Every structure is written in structure tokens, then in C-alpha cells.
Amino acid sequence: MSKSPLAAVRGMNDIFPAESARWQRLEHAFREVLRLYGCGEIRLPIVEHSALFARAIGDVTDIVQKEMYTFADRNGDSLTLRPEGTAGVVRALIEHSALRGQTPRLYYIGPMFRHERPQRGRYRQFHQLGVEFFGVAGAGADAEIIALSARLLAAAGVSARLQLNSLGTPASRAEYRALLLDFLRPKASALCGDCQERLERNPLRVLDCKVESCQELAASAPRLLDHLDAESAEHFSLLQDLLRGLGIEYEINPRLVRGLDYYHRTVFEWVAEGLGSQGTVLAGGRYDGLVAQLGGPETPAIGFATGMERLLALTESENKAPAGVELFVGALDETALASAMQKAETLRAQGLTVITGGPAPFKALLKQAQRSAAHYQVVVGADNLQGAEVLLKEQEGTGLWRGPWERIGEGLRSLGVDLPLAGPHTTRQSF
Ligand code: HAM
16 A cells, blocks of 8 residues: 555545445435434534543553554644544533533534554544433433434444343442453463453453454353343343334344443444454443543433444445536636626526536537536527527437527426426525
């Protein structure tokens, strides 16, 4: 891969219109689903103080230890390009005192940054849609957010299997951690290098390591699910009842531990076939302790994020081409240019996509029109300044119409273009 300073940074992608049209359609479909669950969009900075991620995600996680894009800004402050969205959402809610007496349901869509080894479905700049529910402690919220995730995947046209686990409370997990360490320490030499290195710091990660020898050990290790505290066990069992009631199929994966430290109780992942080891298309869980840990009021919370690149890689698009430009309005000479530009504005005010070209001789105009990928071209000449004829020509077809500018709507209709009655921009809109 090129290391030229003028090439894109490895693992970071350019998205051209044919592709970005698919992104827009997916985002639009997602926003519709999110509305059904009462979620509002939050837009946050892409850069945060590094300490936020260390405290929220955990000092001993791979993300914080190896994958963050951290730099000193000109004041010497340590800043980090966000590797995920949850920490920033929690930071914003605390900073704006937006949690007292309120139970926000928020979503965000945007780029995240992790210095991972790039491969299909894994990038250094990637995009997540994330959803977070705050102030909801019961298993009902877990079931509702999982139902929402299922609906999002259905809207994306992705089929995936739901895996579930419960990590219990920090206290029950600490007890389990001690048990797991007792089990793993004598067998440490059978673990992969990474797991040997993080064994004492973060033994739970051995459970979801992809290396075969680690998987074999993990299969016979004590199970976290057998060591849950009573309340977590009850929560997990109620969640399963609710999911069955909703007709959402799931598998329990006792080795699902997730790579971020803030989770309590429920964790889940939707895994699709077809992306190899990068098959997790959507993942999340409950993080009841995080808000208080970052200095806010005690607030239970649950959320997830889905990787947009992974979803788009899994869905074949029937129609990759962006909606084409409809009209090319070209001026034959300099005198006609102002008129051509005005005519283009009139057509745009009626809702048509128009690009302009010229001044140029007739043949050159036709060439420009072809290169523009417009479906129809309007040729405006000096002689039709005063409402005289314009020529309307179908690019890839035989349609041709000649007539006065005033009747161009009729001409377009005769060629199959529907002019909306009133343009979207004829009246002032408020945003
Ligand atoms: P995560 O599991 O780190 O969780 O990421 C969520 C999803 O983002 C993954 O399942 C995957 O689809 C996508 N993803 C992650 N890394 C990459 C990458 N390098 N390239 C492409 N896609 C990637 C979180 O980020 C949590 N904040 C989710 C959450 C929200 N939990 C509670 N609330």
C-alpha cells in the first residue's frame, strides 16, 4: 500500500457518490426506525480529553492500551479521536446536567477511530450508529433496546444471530475473576502471547480470544453465568422471557465478555455470516455504573453500536448508481449564458436537478452534457432569449422537443419528466 503523504491514511476510506448514496439510504431507514422508539439524535465532538476514554473504557482494555489516536494539542492537552461513542454521550449528559429527573434515549451516527490492523470489515476510521437509553434499570429496557437493534438490522436487510450473556455486577465478577485466574494460571503456557500478557490484568478476555488453544481452555473454564449474583440471574432470566415473548431468537454465549470495561449484567452481540472474524455487526450491553463513575448521578443505562461499513458490506445493493442528474442546461454563446443560468434556477425551484454548462458551440455542448450524465439537455441560444424556442433532447433516447421556453414543462412531460407542481424551495422553510 502506498505510503505517499498524498494518499489516504491506511485504514481510512474515501466514499464517492455511488457509495455515499447507499450510506444515505441506510441512515434514512435507521432514522425512521429510531423515531419509532422515541430516540433523538445527539451530535458530539469527535475529539475528547484522553482521560475520558481511559476512565470510561478502562485502562487495561486493548482499545485504551493499543488502539487510540492520542495527540497533544497546541496547549499540551492530551486529546484523543473518539474510539467509540458511549463515553462522549455520558460526558455530555453529565456536563449539561441532562440526567436529573430525565430518561433520555439518544442516538449518534459518525466516525470512530481505532488503530487496529485493517482488513475487510475492520478499519481505522469507521462509522457507528450508536443508541443509548438512560435511567432505565429493568430487563424491559434490555428487551426493548434489543428489539430496536433487531428492527435496525431488518431495515438494513442484514440477517444475523443474537448472542447474549450476563456479566453480573462488579462484585460477582470480581469473585468469578479470582476463580478464573486460579483455573488459568497453572495452564498459562498454553495461552497465546496476548492472553499470557494480559492474564493478570484482564483474565476475562481469554474467554473471547479467537486463538484455538485459548478457546479450548476457555471451553473448560468455570462459567461466569454459574456465578451470577441472585439479582443479575433474575434480571437475565426475565430478559430471556421477554425476548421469547417478542419472538426474538437468541443463543446464550457464556464466553461473550466484550472489549470495554464498563459493562454490567446484560451484554449482547449480533453476529452475521460472510465477514469472517469481523462478523459482529452490532454489539452492546448494560453499563449501570458508568455515569456515576464519571462523576454523574447514579444512572442505570444500556446501549449498543453497529458498524455501518460492516452492514453495507453485507448488503448487496440492487441500485448502486446515485440518482442521476436530470437536466443539463447549456448556453450556446455568452449572450445566452445569463438566460441559461436563470432558466436553470427556475427549473431547480420546481424541484428538478439541473447542472449548467457552456458557453460552447452546439457539438461541444452535447459532449459536455454527455459527460455530466444528465438525462435530458436543454440548449439555450442567443436567439431564444426573448421566449423563443429551446431545444430539449433526451440523452440516451430519441426524445426531442422544440418549443417556447414558457412551455418547457409540457416538453418535459412529453419526454416523461414529471415536474412537481410547486418547487420545494419556492417558499422559505424554517430549519
Ligand atoms: P464495540 O463492540 O467496540 O462497542 O463496537 C460496536 C460495533 O462497531 C462492532 O460490533 C462493529 O460492528 C463496529 N466496529 C468496531 N470496530 C470497528 C472497526 N475497526 N472497523 C469497522 N467496524 C468496527 C462499542 O463501541 C460500544 N460503544 C457499544 C455500546 C454502546 N455499548 C453500549 N453502548
